[in-house]
Amino acid sequence: MNDKFWLEIVTPKGSIFSGEVKSAQFPGSEGEFGVLPGHAGLITLLNAGIIEIIDAKNAKDIVAINWGYLKADEKKVSVLADGAIYVGGNSESSIAKSLNEAKELIESMGSESSAYIATIAKMENIARSK
Numbered sequence: 001m002n003d004k005f006w007l008e009i010v011t012p013k014g015s016i017f018s019g020e021v022k023s024a025q026f027p028g029s030e031g032e033f034g035v036l037p038g039h040a041g042l043i044t045l046l047n048a049g050i051i052e053i054i055d056a057k058n059a060k061d062i063v064a065i066n067w068g069y070l071k072a073d074e075k076k077v078s079v080l081a082d083g084a085i086y087v088g089g090n091s092e093s094s095i096a097k098s099l100n101e102a103k104e105l106i107e108s109m110g111s112e113s114s115a116y117i118a119t120i121a122k123m124e125n126i127a128r129s130k
Contacts, residue, residue, distance in 0.1 A: 002075070004056055005037045009063055009079040016084040017053070017063055024077065025052040026070055027119075035077055042072040046079065048106045049119045050087075062087045064102035064123060087123060099124065 007024055009017040025034045027049025046068045053061040068081030085102040106119055 002037050005035070005039070006076045007053065008077070009051065009081060009084055011081050011084050016081070016086050017061070020056045022054045022056060022058070024054070026079075027051070027065070035072055038074050039072050039077070042070070044070050046070055046081070050123050051079070062123060064105050066105050
């Protein structure tokens with residue numbers, strides 16, 4: 001059994017992430033859920049939030065989305081998002097810039113909601129640990 005699957009995250013503006021990963025966690029419309037290699041077929045709506053990715057080298061990546069759709073099968077997961085920002089970079093300034101862009105993107109959740117506050121806190125903690 002393969003211990004990885006292919007993940008692609010695309011927006012109308014182009015590809016945000018594409019590569020082999022060990023696992024990923026998504027902000028589903030019914031709550032967060034994880035996907036591992038060999039996942040059963042699934043099509044679902046994604047809410048605004050962050051996608052946590054564990055890549056083939058066990059590094060953690062995050063992508064913020066405002067909403068989208070996910071299609072999963074045993075070997076591939078495809079995410080079509082209305083808007084998405086890869087949060088990362090090679091320097092603190094580039095990480096800070098992408099973090100600010102991601103915050104703006106997910107503000108569609110409404111800055112008063114507890115889900116928005118929890119998402120921002122989670123995103124900042126993950127970005128700091130990179």
